[in-house]
Amino acid sequence: MKRLLFILFYFQLVWVFGQQIPGFNGKFIVFPEKNGFRFIDKDHSYFSTDAKEYEITPHGFSVDNLRLSYLFYSDKIRFLSAGGGTVYEYKNDSLYRIDKSFEFQSRFSSYNFVRGDSIISVGGAGQFNVQNNIIYFTDKSLEWLVETRYDYRESDNRVPIGQYDPSSNKAYFNLDEPSDGIDDKSIREVQSVYPSSIYSYDFDTKVFKDEYDLSSLFEFLSVPYKVSSFRRFENYRLPLIATNSELVTFDFIEGVAYRHFNADVNVLLQYSDILAYNPTTSDFLLAYGLTVNPHFLVINEADLLGTEYELIKLKRANVFPWWLFVLIVPLGVFVFLKRKSVLLIESLDRITPQLKRVLSEEDFKIFQIIRKQYPNGVEYPDLQSSFERDLSYESRIKKLRNTITHIDETAQSIIGKSSSIFDITKGKVDKRVKVIRVKDDEFFQYWWIIKASKSN
Numbered sequence: 197m198k199r200l201l202f203i204l205f206y207f208q209l210v211w212v213f214g215q216q217i218p219g220f221n222g223k224f225i226v227f228p229e230k231n232g233f234r235f236i237d238k239d240h241s242y243f244s245t246d247a248k249e250y251e252i253t254p255h256g257f258s259v260d261n262l263r264l265s266y267l268f269y270s271d272k273i274r275f276l277s278a279g280g281g282t283v284y285e286y287k288n289d290s291l292y293r294i295d296k297s298f299e300f301q302s303r304f305s306s307y308n309f310v311r312g313d314s315i316i317s318v319g320g321a322g323q324f325n326v327q328n329n330i331i332y333f334t335d336k337s338l339e340w341l342v343e344t345r346y347d348y349r350e351s352d353n354r355v356p357i358g359q360y361d362p363s364s365n366k367a368y369f370n371l372d373e374p375s376d377g378i379d380d381k382s383i384r385e386v387q388s389v390y391p392s393s394i395y396s397y398d399f400d401t402k403v404f405k406d407e408y409d410l411s412s413l414f415e416f417l418s419v420p421y422k423v424s425s426f427r428r429f430e431n432y433r434l435p436l437i438a439t440n441s442e443l444v445t446f447d448f449i450e451g452v453a454y455r456h457f458n459a460d461v462n463v464l465l466q467y468s469d470i471l472a473y474n475p476t477t478s479d480f481l482l483a484y485g486l487t488v489n490p491h492f493l494v495i496n497e498a499d500l501l502g503t504e505y506e507l508i509k510l511k512r513a514n515v516f517p518w519w520l521f522v523l524i525v526p527l528g529v530f531v532f533l534k535r536k537s538v539l540l541i542e543s544l545d546r547i548t549p550q551l552k553r554v555l556s557e558e559d560f561k562i563f564q565i566i567r568k569q570y571p572n573g574v575e576y577p578d579l580q581s582s583f584e585r586d587l588s589y590e591s592r593i594k595k596l597r598n599t600i601t602h603i604d605e606t607a608q609s610i611i612g613k614s615s616s617i618f619d620i621t622k623g624k625v626d627k628r629v630k631v632i633r634v635k636d637d638e639f640f641q642y643w644w645i646i647k648a649s650k651s652n
Contacts, residue, residue, distance in 0.1 A: 216250060220490070223238075225266065230476065231477050233474065235250075236257065239254060241255045247481060247494045261277055266472070268431055274310075276308055277300075281301075294338060295333065295340075300322070303317055304320055305319075305321060307357070311362075315333040316343070316360070319356070329344065329345045329346065346395075349373070351372045355370075357428050358370065366397065367396065368396050369394070370410075373393060393406065393513065408510045408511060409513045410510065418442070427468065435448070454507060456504070457506060459501050467483055469486060471492075473497075478497045478498070479494050482495060539636075540611075541636075543613075550610055554606055559599050559603055562582060565582070566579075567634060574632055579632070600632065616635070617635060
């Protein structure tokens with residue numbers, strides 16, 4: 197009997213002790229509150245400033261799903277379900293659902309942030325689908341609406357990072373490259389890497405823009421392309437990523453990255469989950485073993501990030517290489533200076549052998565007639581007489597029109613002229629008759645064209 201009482205007493209102690217630490221009672225949510233952190237599981241609410249001692253109170257909150265991520269406001273905390281859709285609010289020691297939506301289950305790994313009184317969600321994936329849009333949730337509608345759509349991406353973003361700038365009303369975030377298909381990559385390969393292209397969206401102008409390319413920075417920092425070795429955190433002052441050897445924060449507004457020299461990456465190797473950040477105390481809440489034997493650590497940002505950093509300017513996307521500009525400008529000046537003003541008739545005489553090879557015998561004959569009469573013109577009826585006698589008048593007119601167009605375009609292409617080589621006017625005696633002649637133009641011709649025409 198005594199042995200049975202001892203066993204019951206032991207299990208009671210274990211149960212009571214289990215209630216002292218968040219995680220022993222199943223899943224929980226956590227967020228910054230005052231000078232500490234608030235944990236909420238299915239039965240209890242825990243508050244701690246050091247993640248060692250807790251104030252524990254039972255609650256009667258009705259929360260169907262504790263797989264929530266928090267969004268920080270100055271006067272409240274809101275939570276968004278992992279797959280998107282449902283929204284909860286914690287205010288005045290109460291947690292309640294506020295949306296009129298449903299569990300989307302289609303926006304896992306989306307980038308979510310607060311904009312005024314709205315929640316913005318960029319991308320995400322789920323239900324065998326990738327979301328290529330930006331949606332928003334407002335206090336007025338309490339539902340999700342589409343802000344904009346962007347070019348199709350077929351791979352989900354496993355490691356979303358982003359930043360919102362209230363002053364410019366512009367958001368920055370990473371996405372995969374647009375694609376019409378998986379270009380020589382298997383689905384597994386696509387899903388095991390993370391996008392290094394940073395885009396921006398301007399909520400005022402509705403402009404979607406390619407801003408930065410982080411691939412060279414990641415290569416320089418030896419950032420592994422394994423999601424399991426890559427950690428990120430959304431609720432710090434700046435977007436934060438950490439690997440087994442590096443900790444980097446980004447300021448996309450200024451176009452720079454901060455490589456923290458003496459960050460305590462060893463702490464992150466042990467406490468691999470970054471759960472929350474308290475802006476009042478500048479403390480991070482870290483954890484490990486959440487599913488089996490949870491351990492927590494509160495650490496100040498100065499201790500975790502260190503006090504020294506290297507400032508790295510981010511590479512702009514699709515920037516024209518400066519060295520190419522240095523080469524092209526002198527070349528352009530050289531080409532401009534090597535232009536030469538030539539008479540059109542002289543240039544045509546130089547390319548006559550080329551025209552003879554390119555034009556049909558009939559077309560070349562028309563050109564010779566027009567050239568022979570220069571500087572005078574030739575009436576259309578005289579040119580039409582060169583065609584077969586059995587053609588009707590209308591057919592001859594149409595054929596002559598096509599011939600003149602073909603001669604004109606061919607000659608322009610060879611000599612590098614951008615306008616017609618012919619003048620077509622009305623006859624002096626009979627205004628119904630058209631007269632064609634070679635223009636008296638002078639035009640600028642580049643040296644390589646002059647050289648080519650002389651050699652031919």
